[in-house]
Amino acid sequence: MSGEEETYLRLDKRRRRLYLLLIIPMVLVAIYSISVSLYEFSFDEAMDIIVRHFRGEIKDTYKDFLLDNLIFEGTFPRAVGGVLVGAILAIGGVMMQAIVRNPLADSYTTGISSGALFGVTLYLALDFSLLGHMGNLAVISNALLFSLVPCAIMIVFSVFRKTTPTMMVLVGIATMYVFSAATMLIKYNAENDVIQQIYDWSLGSLAKVTWDNVPYLLISFLIIMIVGLLIAKRIDVLTAGDNCATTMGVNPSLLRIGCLILVSVCTAIAVSFSGTIGFVGLIIPHLSRLIVGTKTSLLIPCSAVMGGLLLIGADSIARVCGSSSLPVGVLTAIIGTPVFLFFLLKTKNSSW
């Protein structure tokens, strides 16, 4: 048998190397995206400014100042934020699909997206901010806190009922509908420009990501990545079925709730800065599986890279076309749908 063992280990290493290759395009696209903007400047100029900024050689001219500002307050944090948000959403998708045993789950299946939208609508339409903030901070804090409500509901549920995967999905969806209904009610009586703002937010955009936000995103990303890798083996065991998992020493309900909290908190943080950008968490895990197979410890880093790549790529494309930037959420939906359909129709096995 040792010959087969060797082959298995070799395959494993090869797969690992495969996704590492993807880091290169991701970084390249991210760097390229720094130079994409409404205002015309070229890639070389962007690189020049960056280098000079770090050397402290920014001149006092209008052009230098403008470019410096645009890049360092605009596109650079946007690029970093985009990569981080994409990674968080993708990892969330991997974990949710595993614990719910359904190929169509993603981090929003818990109801986060509608909770966040509700919070944002509350502020924009009714000026109600849970923590008493104002302006953009209110939007962010409301989005964050309300997006955690569905997670809390799920936890309460788990006290009364065993958390089966189906139960989680359905409760998440039901919560989503309840919040959508409440949001609709508030929106109906709001003024037109408020409605427009709410719609804008719901489509998701990386435009408002600033350097202040990046540390939070970075921490969320690190948490979800590291914890995810630590419990990756247990998540793998979970896919064998609850009964099997129990005999292998894993408590399925506890693991599910734990992952739910982890994914909810980290995704909520990401969503509160960027709005609900859909399809990333849904399709990236499937694409990753094609490259690295089904081991969660490989899927998580691969998805992180691919998620970052997809989001920053979509964002760059969105900025390039359309005179007012096309919302990223629409682009991910358009790219994501054919991919999603492809995977949906490929589903043959009864495990789903």
Add this chain to the structure above:
Amino acid sequence: MLVQINNLGFSYTDVPILKNINLEFSEPGLIAILGPNGVGKSTLIHCMNRILKPTEGTVTINGKDVQEYHLKELALIQGYVPCMSVESFPMSVVDAVLLGRHPHSNWKSTREDLEIAYDMLRAVGVEDLAMRPFNKLSAGQHQKVMLARGLAQQTEILLLDEPTANLDVKHQLEVTRMLRDFAHEKNILVIMICHDLNIAAKYADEVIMLKDGMVFATGTADEVITDENVSSVYNVNCHIVEDEGRPHVILRDPDGTECRAD
């Protein structure tokens, strides 16, 4: 009734499952189809009832190709009970059996339909479950109800895919004997896929053994179920003993080459 299978072949894309199947059934009775897993028993049945279209050859019933029958016409002549079914709505057992009357009746279920349904439920022994919800039964009870549904269709030909798979020994014997008696009394051709050599040997009028997608042997039970045939088709050694005029298979340990635990 006359069922002829002429040069039947079926392949999924390039993988041939069935080749050169030639069979003819002209007498009512209980026919058992035996063979190892994956040999194509279900595929053969599916080619007979239009779930699959054969890639070569034809299946004719009473002289007409099965593919040319109108679906409703065919449903009056040939019934089918799958080995597993999918239901998600709570319906009562009686309603599930009444569905078998669909090709016959019009809008309402007549008194006659109800009486037939009751008779079939009694024949399989589950008439006391009649008003229970169908999806709350045990696997064995479920299977019996599905069989009752197939019988309620009252067709000349009945195709059954492992009808006793989930039943305990006593019920396996009872159901198979009931099927044989039904076949003789009502002049029905019952073709069933079976995994249990002994049950097939005990009750079947004719036995067909498939190997590698082709007909390996046909005939009566003692003609077909011999130690050479069993060893050739199943790769298992056995000893045949005669009991009440029928062969009985006593199994030996399988060949030592397949599994090892190191």
Add this chain to the structure above:
Amino acid sequence: MTDKQSFVDDYIHSTKLKLFFILMMGVLSVFCIFLSLSTEAAGLTFDQCVRYVLDFFQGITYDRGTPDYYYSKYMIDYKAPRVVFAVLAGAGLAVAGVAMQSVMNNPLADPYTTGLSSGACFGVALGTCFGFIMGSQNAFESVVFSFIFSLIPTTILLMIAPKAKISPSTLILAGVAISYLFNAMTTLLLVTTDSGTLAQVYQWQVGTISGIPWSNVELTAVIVVIGSIIIWMLSRSLNVLSLGDSSALSLGLDPEALRVACLMVISFLVAVIVGSAGILGFVGLMAPHIVRLLVGSDNRFVIPMAIMFSACFLLVCDVASLIMSPLGAIPIGTVVSMIGAPIFLLLIIRRNSNVW
């Protein structure tokens, strides 16, 4: 012999019971119709409303300028179409829900949860933003646009339906993704158009039955009545479909053809209702489930019962929304969702996990 006779008698008795329930539901529906007609009806009392409606049917007209004339006009041109449309919408969505649950063999299927309504909605939004549809004046164009775009989710559903092992939650998640796509595209349309059109589309989208002119109601009536009759006549076949495709085939049914036919009818029903009233979610999901508790799963009974139940439900929601907000601040779509979503949640909790 007596066992068999008592069995048959028991069964016939239970059938009669189901018919009785349906009759009772019918009576309740008539009551709800009149309740809805007389709520917030410009200060008219119940019998005054009834009088005006009956007078209209008897052909009695009033002289111009009299209070009677204006009251009658109010009842017939404003109140009545609203009530009639609520009944039709309830009926159409219920039929669509029952049919969809049978065809997809999935207890959670309905036009809303599978993304069909979102597709239809996008169609209308597209038509409005490009000027083909102006408010509620172009009923026919609305239906055309919403039908064409509801075909996209329909096609997707047709492609995944035969995969019998797809669990209910997978279907719903697919519906969520499809809805997200169409909502995103609708939102894109809305944010790029002027705020007047945006408000107009938004207020239609959320689900409202006020201000629907008779021409729309007539078109809806034709489609809903014909669609309901077709589906009801197919109800025996739909029953058989629940056994699975291979069993259905052996019982003389062509499952693919049946599915296509039903989904076409469902798309029409959804298109005409969404085109006039926006998205009324959950009605098609809840009504069949609640009705099945009373009359079992036989579609021959479920369909008429669900039609009447949904009609009553929408009428009651209309009454509720009028009482809570006489000026229309709470549209009926919101009331339906706010009642429907918790009921959906309840259905999930109550259900045995085996069933899903």
